[in-house]
Amino acid sequence: MSATYFVEYLLHGKPKSFVIRLNEMNNAEAWQWASCDAGLTPIPKPGRPPLKRFSKPLAERYGVSGVKWRESSAVIWDDD
Template structure:
């Protein structure tokens, strides 16, 4: 079983580009939107790894000005985004 990996999440907050690195076991588009919301100060960061919290959805994040969320594994080039905003529905 692979351990946690480093991911880079890029997004825009009110039109300003932002980016951060996070270590997680797995990442998908829904998780990327939630963690971008946390970085922007909107979402709740769980205190414990197994704590269940209500995640911030894409529509909710967009209401607060978060757009163009994309993510990639650390070490890959920015144009090799796994979560491309043009592809994500």
């Protein structure tokens, strides 16, 4: 089951953020998706692996830093 994640990072010192829905998130995935959001690597087509994985050192070489991620809070709708 997929979850929604909030990812924050710096691109050349400027704060950036995005929301993504994935089955699983970890630090390596967060760095990869931050690199996609920054325009360093293309967003993969669904069901296909990315053309090139961006590791933390590679992303840092192109100006991405401080990648942090967290699962977003679940919204609970109360029927009153």
